[in-house]
Amino acid sequence: MDNSQYKLLVIDDELGVRQSLTAYLEDSGFTVYDAPDASTGLALFNELLPDLVITDLSMPDTNGLTLLQQIHDVLPSTPVIVISGAGVMGDVVQALRLGAADYLIKPIVDMEVLVMAVYKSLERCQLLVDNERYRLESEKANIELKRHIAALEQDQRAGNFVQQSMSPVSPFTADQYICEHSIIPSLYLSGDCIDYAYITQRYYAFYLADVSGHGSAPAFVTIWLRNVVAQLVRLKKMLVDFENQESALLSLLELINVQLIEMGINNHLTLTIGVIDTETNKLYYVVAGHLPLPVLLTNGKARFLEGSGKPIGLFEGAKWEVTQLDLPYGDFSLLLFSDGILELIEEKELIAKEELLLRVVEESQGHVDSIIDIVEVKNIEELPDDVAVLSIRKVV
Template sequence: MPAGSRKLLIIDDDSIVRHNVVAYLEDSGFDILEADEGAQGLDLFHSQHPDVVLTDLRMPTKDGLQVLEEVHQCSPDTPVIVMSGVGVIGDVVRALRLGASDFLIKPLVDMEVLVHAVNKSLERRDLLAQNQRYREELESANSELKDHLRTLERDQEAGRRVQQQLLPPSPFRRGAYCLEHKVIPSLFLSGDFIDLAFRSERFLSFYLTDVAGHGASSAFATIWLKHAAAEIVRDWSLFAEDSRVEEDFNRWLFEINRQLLETRLGSHMTCFVGVVDLELNRLHYAVAGHLPLPVMIHERKAQFLEGKGRPLGLFPNQEWPQFEADFPPGASLLIFSDGILEVMPPTDLLEKEEFLLKLLSNSQGGMKNVYDALQLDAIQEAPDDIAILSIVRET
């Protein structure tokens, strides 16, 4: 605040001193009120609310200490500077004890000292007021933050329950195949999701998706995907008995990608989608940026499937090549979200994948064995959701 807007009240019965002080402070840009004795000064104080009071200590009738006491009682934050003759330092000490913000010894040899005292008193008052404001704003911001966190927690909790509700039945059997899934939740709601893409007499299809990011919006994106995926199969009559699987595959991913970009959900996702031809026991699949690649375990040998393709929701007009693999009797296919890599001890990505493969080679496949092999029961709190989909051809 510029000095000009500050109002000072000068109380001194010595008119020469008072006039000098007033003249100098007016020149320095302050608005000045003046009184030649305590009672009049206090009247001005009550009616004009000055920012600082300068008062002589020794005055007839009401003296400076009385002025100081009344001002402080009425407005504890208003600085009071006392002025005293050089011989009466005892008065000054009493005034300081009573809360005077500063003192000046008369005669005032240099008026700059006076202005310095006034400015310091104002600065202190301003600092205290600013502190108070900051503290209040901080309290209010913190309480708002707490509210937000409560809201986020409630949203998370609701999102988690709905995500759970939307997962397909597990285990789910169709012919010789058994599907099981499991999602190990992390503390923070995420976008891992598993579903059966569709069911027909001849084809059994499933996908595992991992929406980038966390929170309610990721959960909404998985819900969106579940419905969009089913609608696309219906609207385009995909995967009917006489379908050309490889074309339908691409159509399905193409449409999801197109709609995802169109809906502006602001999410992108990786996806592994597989279709088992129950007549020919062939696995058709496509990989939309999904990592790690699924693992096929057969006769105690674990291998990553090959395949690649871009994630969904980032690039328009993509195509997704279709890959195929045999699904021999007793084989087990395991699809993981990338959360699984975070609980593999090595730090390097390739080493993590090798480690995973090694652990799985020692298992016989199937959800239970994989759980044991990867010691997933021991995970207290996953850093990221871990979604696992297991498909076993039993005979």
């Protein structure tokens, strides 16, 4: 440490002792002031407010013990080292009781002991100061943190409410089709998002998206996604381009990819989006980095549909591919899931989890409520991730 920053005050009526103390401490780098008696010492103390005082206990004008108390009346935290003759240990004990930081016995044979006592006393002061500072800092940060957490709870409540108020009607039935869905959010705000619409009495458009991250940002992204897709569908009749179903889907994905990158946040999303043309009985769909893959259930048998593609919001200029599928003419169920469902299936390997998911779908006969019952989502207190399920059933 830089000793010169410390102001020490030496008070002793014996000139020789005072001078040798002062000289040694100055040689050690401290800034030293000295006084020949208690009253001069106290005046100097009041003027300088030194970091440490070294005082003789027996002086002609005022007792050193009285001086110690007077100093502590002004600034209780100032360390005072007392010096006493060997024969008067009672005074030392009294001084220590009154809060003296340390003591030295005359004659001071080795001045290094004095310097060590000074260091120790200054260190104790510093420790107390640091302690108080850290304690206050920690307290302040914790209060701030609590405020943040309380605000987050408000955000969460408002965010959940908005997300739910924007959710599509479930079940929604039209033209032999039943759409139903469920999103069970984890402790955090949900980044899962489902929407579907029956457009121009012919097309079932639907998607299930999963935005990465936790908190308000992904929730805002789900709202934005819902809004931008709905606007495009409503205003521009996108997705229901009679001429070219495929290019409509691809333009939509490219547009939300550009916008999500433009948003400049660290959240991306995976998505499965599709359109069923009820007239031609064809399904057009895109899988954008999303797992698990869509599941098709026909005649009691479930299988994954093929598909792969990049997530959205990560790669500029990314392209996707539309898969076309002729749907069965009889009853079928098409099921989409967020990957939260896989964490609830008690298998270790992904491939085994996926196999089991197919069995769950078969057992559920494509009903969302049954799926949720079978994987026991509702018995889990703290879901590791949101669980979203979308089912589109055709009942002829």
